[in-house]
Each structure stands twice: as structure tokens, then as C-alpha cells.
Amino acid sequence: xxxxxxxxxxxxxxxxxxFAERTVAINVHGDRIGYRQWGERGPVVVLLHGISSSAxxxxxxxxxxxxxMRVLAWDAPGYGSSTPLADVAPRAADYAVRLQAWxxxxxxxxxxxxxxxxxxxxxxxxVAAAPAAMQPKxxxxxxxxxxxxxxxxxEKSRSVQAQRLATLDQLGIDGMAESRHxxxxxxxxxxxxxxWVRWNMKRLNDGGYRQAVAMLSGDDIGxxxxxxxxxxxxxIACGDVDGVxxxxxxxxxxxxxxxxxxLVPSAGHASYIDAPxxxxxxxxxxxxxxxxxxxxxDV
Numbered sequence: 001x002x003x004x005x006x007x008x009x010x011x012x013x014x015x016x017x018x019f020a021e022r023t024v025a026i027n028v029h030g031d032r033i034g035y036r037q038w039g040e041r042g043p044v045v046v047l048l049h050g051i052s053s054s055a056x057x058x059x060x061x062x063x064x065x066x067x068x069m070r071v072l073a074w075d076a077p078g079y080g081s082s083t084p085l086a087d088v089a090p091r092a093a094d095y096a097v098r099l100q101a102w103x104x105x106x107x108x109x110x111x112x113x114x115x116x117x118x119x120x121x122x123x124x125x126x127v128a129a130a131p132a133a134m135q136p137k138x139x140x141x142x143x144x145x146x147x148x149x150x151x152x153x154x155e156k157s158r159s160v161q162a163q164r165l166a167t168l169d170q171l172g173i174d175g176m177a178e179s180r181h182x183x184x185x186x187x188x189x190x191x192x193x194x195x196w197v198r199w200n201m202k203r204l205n206d207g208g209y210r211q212a213v214a215m216l217s218g219d220d221i222g223x224x225x226x227x228x229x230x231x232x233x234x235x236i237a238c239g240d241v242d243g244v245x246x247x248x249x250x251x252x253x254x255x256x257x258x259x260x261x262x263l264v265p266s267a268g269h270a271s272y273i274d275a276p277x278x279x280x281x282x283x284x285x286x287x288x289x290x291x292x293x294x295x296x297x298d299v
Contacts, residue, residue, distance in 0.1 A: 008195045011059055018066075019059055019073075023081055026101040033102040034081035035074040039066035043111035043287050046103070046136070047073040050117025050145065051212045052176075052184065053270070054080055057200040061272040064280035069287065072110075074102060076122065078208020089214040092125035092147075092224060099126050100134060110136040112287045116272060117245065118212060120144030121221050127234075128227035138286050139234040142279065143245050143269050146253060147219040161217035168209065177201035186241050186268040193273060225257050235260045237282055239267030239274060 019036045026033055036055045045065055047058045055073035062071045077098050078084035085094050099122060103110060113136045115123030120141040127139050148157035167176055181198040182189070228234060238250035240263045247263060254261035262282060267274035 006060065006190060006192050006196065008192055008199060011196060014063065015056055015059055019056070019062060021055070021081070024102065024105045026098065026105045031083040031098070031101075032081065033074055033077075033083075033098065033105070034079075035072060035102070036062070037070070037072050038062045039068075039070040042069040043137075044070045044072060044108050045283060045287060046099075046110045046113045047071065048099075048113065048115040048119030048122050049073070049076065049079075050119050050143075050270075051209070051216060052180065052201050052204065053116075053197075054200045054203055056203075057197070057270070058272060060276035061280050061283075064276055065283060069111075069284070070108075072106070072108070074099070076119070076208070076212070078205055078211050080203070080205075082208075084205075084208055085211055088211065089218060090211055092121040092215055092219050092221075093129065095122040095215070096125035096129055100130055103134065109134055112136050112138050112140055112283060114140040114142060114283055115144065116142045117145045117269065118216055121147055121215065121219055121224070124221050124224035124228070127229070127232055128224040132229070132231075135229060135232050137232075139228065139232055140283060140286055141221075141234065141236045141253075143238050143242055143271055144221060144236060144250060144253065145216060145245055146221045146249065147216055149218045149220040150222065157217045161213055164213045164216075165210065168206070168213075173204050173206060173209070174202055177204075183243065184268060184270040184273075186239070186266055186274045189268070189274065196273060197270060221253070222256065225253075228257075235262070235282075235286055237262040237264055237271070237279070239264045239269060239271035241267065242269045242271070244269035 236254040
């Protein structure tokens with residue numbers, strides 16, 4: 001699909017056929033995780049979406065990866081058909097507990113966990129706490145949201161939370177999707193690409209989104225990356241025209257933790273939609289080679 005102009009109608013047809021939604025119970029309480037899978041063999045790549053998205057949004061990238069990998073993309077708790085968390089103001093560690101339970105229910109150990117935006121916080125929290133047997137071979141943070149829970153960020157944290165919730169209260173999910181979808185893509189994204197982001201945003205759940213806003217406002221990715229086992233390598237990449245989590249901030253995070261950093265050319269915040277082939281190539285290289293990469297490179 002990525003070798004031709006993107007069309008939502010084609011994506012929806014492929015979504016139902018090759019990347020259909022599944023659910024699995026993850027504990028005795030009946031909590032469930034909704035997810036999508038593409039590919040049956042090869043390394044296991046786990047994809048975690050961001051605050052305004054879903055498992056389905058990964059379709060263009062997942063299709064490329066599925067040629068030689070088994071792709072698993074979840075709907076985070078409170079998204080899609082995934083059971084919300086109990087806490088109204090959860091932290092990334094709470095999502096990570098569900099992530100570990102989901103992987104255990106599927107009886108898989110991930111070769112790579114790829115966290116996009118808010119999903120990068122969840123992925124980092126998972127690596128910080130997962131036992132050695134459940135650690136991925138690599139942690140990949142794509143356009144990472146860093147959170148506003150760092151010391152001294154209290155005012156910014158309150159501002160971000162108030163602004164996001166006010167937008168939701170004023171516009172609702174549909175209105176938010178209409179007004180915000182274009183901000184996630186490169187400036188010259190096609191109408192069909194923008195429609196794909198909008199389609200995914202319109203499927204947000206009000207309660208799940210509010211929980212995710214609380215996590216974004218109150219948590220700190222650095223606190224988790226500081227606990228990453230030295231045996232679990234990590235990399236960071238960012239779209240070169242990302243206006244949501246700009247490249248400078250992503251590169252600064254990489255420097256803080258001495259991680260390789262890559263730019264995704266001609267890509268905004270939703271870089272895996274803007275440039276699915278480039279992002280899939282970055283993931284494949286990390287998974288298949290596990291080789292040393294420069295501190296900074298272009299994808």
C-alpha cells in the first residue's frame with residue numbers, strides 16, 4: 001500500500017482483511033486488550049500508538065514490516081475495546097503493567113517495542129520494570145512525548161492538562177479530530193493521509209483520552225529511561241518537521257541518555273504515516289542487525 005498514493009478506502013479494506021481487530025483477556029478480572037496483528041513469523045515487533053491515535057493507525061507501516069516480521073499493535077487501555085485503567089490519573093507504569101499482561105496472554109517476548117509519542121512513555125515504563133525474560137531486544141522511541149512531570153514543570157503540567165481537557169469539553173471527540181488532525185502530519189500531507197488521521201482520532205474514547213492526558217501531564221519519560229537495563233539497547237527517531245515533539249527536544253533526550261538519534265525525512269509527528277517505508281526501515285534495521293549506529297543519522 002505504501003508504494004502507491006495512500007487512499008483511506010484501500011486502507012479500510014486492508015484493515016479488515018489483514019490487520020483485523022482481536023481481543024484477549026489479560027487477567028481474572030475480565031480486563032481485555034484489543035489489538036491487531038499482521039504476519040505470523042519472524043521477529044515480534046510491538047507497536048504502541050500515541051494519545052490521539054489507535055492500533056489501526058499503524059497500518060501503512062505494519063504492512064511493510066509484516067513482510068518479514070510478526071507485528072502486534074495494541075489499543076492502549078481506554079482506547080478501542082481495551083478496558084480502561086481503574087485510576088483516573090494513571091502513570092505510564094500502570095499502562096506498562098497492562099502491556100506486560102497482554103504480552104504474557106499472547107505468550108510472546110518482544111524483539112522490539114516501538115513507542116510513538118505517548119506510547120514512548122509507556123514503552124519506557126515497560127522496559128524500566130519488565131523482568132529480564134520479558135525485555136525486548138531493543139526499545140525504539142519514535143517522536144517521543146517526554147511528559148510534564150519533571151520537577152519544576154508543575155505550572156506547565158497544569159496548563160497542558162487544562163488546555164487539552166478544555167478542547168475536549170468544548171469540541172468533543174469529533175470536533176477535536178476535525179480541528180487537530182492536520183497538526184500531526186507534515187505540512188504537505190495529502191487529503192487522504194489527513195483523512196486517515198482524522199478517521200483514527202474520531203474513534204477515541206472520552207474516558208481513555210482523559211486518562212492519557214493525565215499521564216502526559218504528570219509523568220516523566222526520563223524517570224523510566226534512567227532505569228532501563230544496560231542490556232536493553234534503545235534508539236530515538238523523530239520526523240524532521242514534527243511540530244508536536246520537535247526534533248531538538250527529541251535529540252536532546254537522546255543526548256541525555258547517550259542514545260542514537262535519527263531524523264525521518266519529510267515527516268511530521270505521525271512519522272509512521274507520513275513516511276511508513278522509512279520508519280519501517282529504521283525498525284527493521286534495529287531489529288535485524290542490532291549493530292552499532294552513529295549517534296546521529298538520517299533514516
